[in-house]
Amino acid sequence: xxxxxxxxxxxxxxxxxxxxxxxxxxxxxxRSFHLYRTLSTMTDFTLKGKHVNVAxxxxxxxAPCLSSSVSQLAKYWVEALKAGEISGxxxxxxKDGYKGVLIGDSFLVPEADWAGMEALNFLGGSxxxxxRVKLTNAADCLKRGFVKDGxxxxxxxxxxxIKDEVHVLHxxxxxxxxxxxxxxxxxxxxxxxxxxxxxxxxxxxDNDVYPIKQTFGAxxxxxxxxxxxxxxxxxxxxxxxxxxxxxCMGRDSGYLTSKTAYxxxxxxxxxxxxxxxxxxxxxxxxxxxxxxPELKLDLVAEGARLKKVMDEFGCVNVFFGEGxxxxxxxxxxxxxxxxxxxxxxxxxxxxxxxxGQYFAKHLAEAVGAEKTLVQKSGYFGRSAAANEFDRELIxxxxxxxxASAIAGVSGCMGEDEDVEGAPIRAIEFERVKGxxxxxxxxxxxxxxxxxxxxx
Numbered sequence: 520x521x522x523x524x525x526x527x528x529x530x531x532x533x534x535x536x537x538x539x540x541x542x543x544x545x546x547x548x549x550r551s552f553h554l555y556r557t558l559s560t561m562t563d564f565t566l567k568g569k570h571v572n573v574a575x576x577x578x579x580x581x582a583p584c585l586s587s588s589v590s591q592l593a594k595y596w597v598e599a600l601k602a603g604e605i606s607g608x609x610x611x612x613x614k615d616g617y618k619g620v621l622i623g624d625s626f627l628v629p630e631a632d633w634a635g636m637e638a639l640n641f642l643g644g645s646x647x648x649x650x651r652v653k654l655t656n657a658a659d660c661l662k663r664g665f666v667k668d669g670x671x672x673x674x675x676x677x678x679x680x681i682k683d684e685v686h687v688l689h690x691x692x693x694x695x696x697x698x699x700x701x702x703x704x705x706x707x708x709x710x711x712x713x714x715x716x717x718x719x720x721x722x723x724x725d726n727d728v729y730p731i732k733q734t735f736g737a738x739x740x741x742x743x744x745x746x747x748x749x750x751x752x753x754x755x756x757x758x759x760x761x762x763x764x765x766x767c768m769g770r771d772s773g774y775l776t777s778k779t780a781y782x783x784x785x786x787x788x789x790x791x792x793x794x795x796x797x798x799x800x801x802x803x804x805x806x807x808x809x810x811x812p813e814l815k816l817d818l819v820a821e822g823a824r825l826k827k828v829m830d831e832f833g834c835v836n837v838f839f840g841e842g843x844x845x846x847x848x849x850x851x852x853x854x855x856x857x858x859x860x861x862x863x864x865x866x867x868x869x870x871x872x873x874x875g876q877y878f879a880k881h882l883a884e885a886v887g888a889e890k891t892l893v894q895k896s897g898y899f900g901r902s903a904a905a906n907e908f909d910r911e912l913i914x915x916x917x918x919x920x921x922a923s924a925i926a927g928v929s930g931c932m933g934e935d936e937d938v939e940g941a942p943i944r945a946i947e948f949e950r951v952k953g954x955x956x957x958x959x960x961x962x963x964x965x966x967x968x969x970x971x972x973x974x
Contacts, residue, residue, distance in 0.1 A: 564714050564927035566686060570607030571596075571925075574625070574685045577645040578616030578652070578692035578699075580901065582722040582736030583743070584913055586646050587905040588691045590639035591917040592720070597633050599921055611683060616692070617652035617699065620676045621665040625683070643904040649692075651863055654699050659863045677707045680715055687716045687924045693723040693734075694953035695864055697931045701948030704929060718920045718945060719931035720913070724901050727772035729952045731933035732941045735916075737775060738908045740768070740900035744779035747896040748838075749786055752804050754892055755834035762835050762888035766875045768897040769840035770866065773811020773957040776840040777964050779896065780806045783838075784967065803832040808971055810839035810878075813956050818878075822885025824972060829886040839878060841869045841897070848872055919943045 573596055577585045593610060600608045610628040613619035628636070639646050653659060654672040661668060666675050680688065680703075690700040697719035704717040721731050724740035748765050755761045767776040787805045807828050810816055825835050845867060849859050852872065860868040875893040883891045905913060916932040923930065923945040930945025938944070959965075968974040 564716070566716070566925045566927060567604060568606055569686075570609070571605045571686050572609045572611065572684050573687045573689065573924075574611040574613060574680070574683065575647070575689040575691065576613040576616050576619060577647055577649050577722075578690065578696040579649060579722070580651075580693075581644055581649065582724050582734075582901050583643060583739035583903045583905045584720070584722045584735035584909055585649070585691055586639040586642040586644060587910050587913045588689075588720045588722070588735065588917065589646055590636050591910075591914045592689055592921065593628075593633060593636045594914075595918050595921040599925060604925055611685065612647045615648040616650040616696070617654060617676065618650040618663075618665055619648070620679050621652070621660065621672060623679055623682075640910060641904050643902050653695070653863045654703060656863050673703060673706045674710070676703055677711060677713075680707065681711060681713055685715055687718065689718055689720060689920070691720040691722055693721070693725075694728045694951055697721065697951055698948060701929070701951075714927075716924045716927060717929045717948075718924045719948070719951075720916065720920065721931055721933050721951075723953075724775050724897075725769050725772045726774040727769075727953055727955045727957075728933075729955045730936040730946065730950060731931070732936050733912060733934060735913050736901070736905060736909055738778070739903055739906040741775055741778035742782050742906060743900035743903045744775070744896040745782035745786055747899045748779070748783050748836075748894075751892075751894045751896075752836060755803065755836065756799050758890040759833055760829055760887060760889040761833070762829070762879070762883055762886060762891040763837070764875055764879055764882070764891070764893045765836065765838045766893060766895045766897070767838060767840055768901065769811070770842040770845075770869065771812055771954045771956065772842075773809075773813050773840045773959070775900075776811050776838050776843075777809055777957060777959075777967065779900075780809050780838040781963060781967055784970070798833065800832075803834055805836070806838055806967070806971055807835050808837040808839075808973065809967060810837065810843045811957060811959075812840055812842045812845075813959050814973075816844060818881055819885070822882055825882070826886045828972075829888065835886055835888070837878075837882070839874075841874055841895075844874055844877065845869065845872070848874060848877055916943055920945065 575589055599605050611625050613625045619625055657672055660666045660672045666672050690696050700717045704715050707713045707715050721728055722735045724737050726734045726737035728734050767779050769775045784806055787801055792801050829835050852859055860871040862868055879891045879893050920932045928945050930947055931951045934941040935944050935946050
């Protein structure tokens with residue numbers, strides 16, 4: 520009980536409290552081992568002074584970091600070659616994520632093109648393509664034609680890496696991508712006696728990966744989402760009593776929704792407005808509500824509160840995370856015997872259950888909206904090029920990641936929250952896990968809730 524009181528807040532959902540308890544004890548357990556690596560990740564394998572065959576792949580959904588990660592990893596590998604840390608270098612790119620690994624679709628980057636990869640640092644999307652493939656889901660891989668009947672995806676992928684003589688595999692993706700890479704590396708070692716160093720780069724706009732302080736692309740996506748709404752909010756002047764629902768990505772974490780609202784609030788706060796005689800003002804264009812999975816949502820109470828906003832300003836602007844209220848919607852679907860759509864990883868397909876329309880219907884009635892608009896900034900934000908903050912973070916992790924690979928140490932790069940000072944290091948894959956909730960106790964977020972009137 521004392522632990523729960525220490526790490527939780529009155530507004531926390533039960534599922535959020537459970538996640539926080541889990542995270543608290545994993546930190547205690549990790550520190551009790553004096554921060555040593557577990558035996559499963561310790562190795563004497565080193566690439567120093569050798570010719571290194573490096574392969575890269577990007578996987579999962581897009582995030583503003585994929586191109587930058589490819590660029591900066593290549594940069595530090597070339598620097599390692601020039602510094603004499605390795606004797607030779609080959610750069611291979613697998614196309615379309617694990618699909619490319621399974622079907623053998625890749626290309627080598629000639630040395631003459633290495634310098635030109637710097638341009639990728641300022642591009643959005645992936646320069647080599649993405650896909651959502653789970654190597655342990657044989658049925659899905661067979662259905663999509665990536666393996667033949669009777670083949671095991673892990674074995675097919677292992678044979679491909681062995682055939683291509685890959686020494687280091689850089690997986691640029693979320694927690695699913697990197698845990699799959701760890702499984703593949705383990706499989707090659709156990710089944711074939713081979714060794715592939717796997718160094719992951721954690722991309723996800725949700726910023727919800729244990730124990731990583733900040734995932735790549737999340738900050739950029741939030742700022743891009745704010746820019747997106749800076750235009751969309753003008754629709755509040757298109758019709759009397761306008762309700763605008765800004766849907767942000769974030770299955771389990773409210774980070775992106777909250778940070779997007781924060782950055783947008785900054786934009787509005789610094790904007791110049793005309794005389795108060797004009798009804799379109801800073802207050803009418805600002806954020807009126809932030810709904811995220813970590814906060815309890817009383818739709819009736821919020822409807823009553825926001826109706827007063829609607830009556831005063833003639834519009835309401837709500838920022839909500841796509842994962843908000845999903846548990847309730849899924850329960851409702853299952854109670855009515857409806858099939859809940861899920862992807863290859865078993866995640867609920869949020870686009871198909873449409874939380875935005877669910878909220879639009881119920882809230883519009885409560886606030887007396889004449890017109891409702893649901894706008895999603897997800898694709899706009901996630902497809903952007905990395906901003907300066909993310910480029911610096913990616914570069915710092917790429918530099919340490921290359922050094923880690925040369926030393927023969929696998930892991931997912933990032934600022935390790937379980938270690939004092941959160942240093943950048945190759946975090947053991949068995950400690951990497953998705954579903955980290957957003958910390959609603961942070962000062963800037965509490966100030967946002969006070970501003971919106973939710974506190």
